[in-house]
Amino acid sequence: MTVTKQVEIIIDGRKIRVPQGTTILKAAAMLEIRIPTLCHHEELSPSGSCRLCIVEISNPSQNPDRSWIDSACVCPASEGLNIKTHSPRVLKERKLIIELLLSRAPDSQQIMKLALENGITKPRFTAADEGKSNCILCGLCMRVCNELIKAEAIGFSGRGIKKEVVSPFKIAGDLCIGCKACEAVCPTGVINFKIENKKLRKQDWGVALEMIFCPDCGQPVGTSVQMEQLKEKITITDELLSCCPACRRKKNYSVRTVLHRTAKGLSDVSDYNRLTSKETG
Amino acid sequence: MKKVGKIIADFPLTPESLIPILQEIQEEFNFLSEDSIKKVAAGLSLPLHHVYSVATFYNVFSLKPKGRNIVKVCMGSACHVRGAGRILEEIERSLGIKNGETSADGSFSLETVNCLGACALGPIMVINKKYNGHITPAKVEKIFQEFTSQ
Known part of the structure; x- marks a missing residue:
């Protein structure tokens, strides 16, 4: 068995030893140093697309005069790196990145909040689509759909200014299970499923799935496809499964247990809770 | 659609075969149909969205049927300064x-490219695989007349 080499790095003046290859973002989290991110999610592969987590890196043992900018979520730690997460250069470049993100998603509450926190009220730029998509193309929705839910219903199409998230040939109509994980992870909040005529709908993806409503209170519980999948993973009676979490609790059933068992295959239960919080309340 | 299956069968069923297979289908049918993309995805055991993203990423692939003859006009810097814009207008x-x-009858598709690597011949237009160099707006009409009479 090979033992992973430990390396020592410095983040904001604090030393930490981590296994070689640990991302800088992860190492910073161990020190409870917060680096802002939009496209990162613990359970999904890193993509380095939002660029918000940029940090200034130097390697004093090699060249003390040179430093460079890289995104912390994809940059692996190696021996002797000195990392600054909030240096003037980082803050300046991060501000520009936020401006660019805001130009792509001008109507997004989340991005607007982020911009205001950084002193930006209006972006200087106009995106190619004039911000109509309100999508920053971070790919979180497709990563969660492909890697975690494994529905493989959405992906990118085109490139450059024509790049967008699509469901090719509206294939999501067949593949989507209506878990709404994509809606939950979307950092701009642009993915919106609607319930109309007792069906969960997202028209541009061709999704129209039958919804199950709680027989006691009438709250939407989930789609029938998702319920079928859940039934295979957890031990639960049909009656309890069709109830909303509040009514389920009333029926003297430990919701916690359900969630815990559902989260099999996920390392963190709280994460599953967060992902599915819109369904399970 | 029998032919698509045949094309796929000619290649090893690995993800690396994706682009060569799509190229061959594009060559054969002049476009990638929904059915053929779905077939390729199934044949290579790749998610459909992956095949779709590759098919929409590259300019060589088209999801709409292209004309029988493809006219490419070079808009590269060398051709541009020698009046490629006016030539495109004329075409x-x-x-x-x-x-x-x-075109409505499906005989021609018109597209622009950024450089054909034949700057010395600029301005240049390619019909199918034939390079027509040093063209002027006046020559355009003649070239097409000759082409259609062939």
Whole structure:
């Protein structure tokens, strides 16, 4: 068995030893140093697309005069790196990145909040689509759909200014299970499923799935496809499964247990809770 | 659609075969149909969205049927300074279609490229695989007349 080499790095003046290859973002989290991110999610592969987590890196043992900018979520730690997460250069470049993100998603509450926190009220730029998509193309929705839910219903199409998230040939109509994980992870909040005529709908993806409503209170519980999948993973009676979490609790059933068992295959239960919080309340 | 299956069968069923297979289908049918993309995805055991993203990423692939003859006009710097813009206008006029379109009878598709690597011949236009160099707006009409009479 090979033992992973430990390396020592410095983040904001604090030393930490981590296994070689640990991302800088992860190492910073161990020190409870917060680096802002939009496209990162613990359970999904890193993509380095939002660029918000940029940090200034130097390697004093090699060249003390040179430093460079890289995104912390994809940059692996190696021996002797000195990392600054909030240096003037980082803050300046991060501000520009936020401006660019805001130009792509001008109507997004989340991005607007982020911009205001950084002193930006209006972006200087106009995106190619004039911000109509309100999508920053971070790919979180497709990563969660492909890697975690494994529905493989959405992906990118085109490139450059024509790049967008699509469901090719509206294939999501067949593949989507209506878990709404994509809606939950979307950092701009642009993915919106609607319930109309007792069906969960997202028209541009061709999704129209039958919804199950709680027989006691009438709250939407989930789609029938998702319920079928859940039934295979957890031990639960049909009656309890069709109830909303509040009514389920009333029926003297430990919701916690359900969630815990559902989260099999996920390392963190709280994460599953967060992902599915819109369904399970 | 039998032919698509045949094309796929000619390649090892690995993800690396994706682009060569799509190229061959594009060559054969002049476009990638929904069915053929779905077949390729199934044949290579790749998610459909992956095949779709590759098919929409590259300019060589088209999801809409292209014309039987493809006219490419070079808009590279060398051709541009020698008047490629005016030549494109003239071609649009003589074919009756705009850049990126296909004529109603399906005979011609018109597209622009950024450099053909034959700058010494500029301005240049390619019909199918034939290079027509040093063209002028006046020559355009003649070239198409010759082409259609062949």
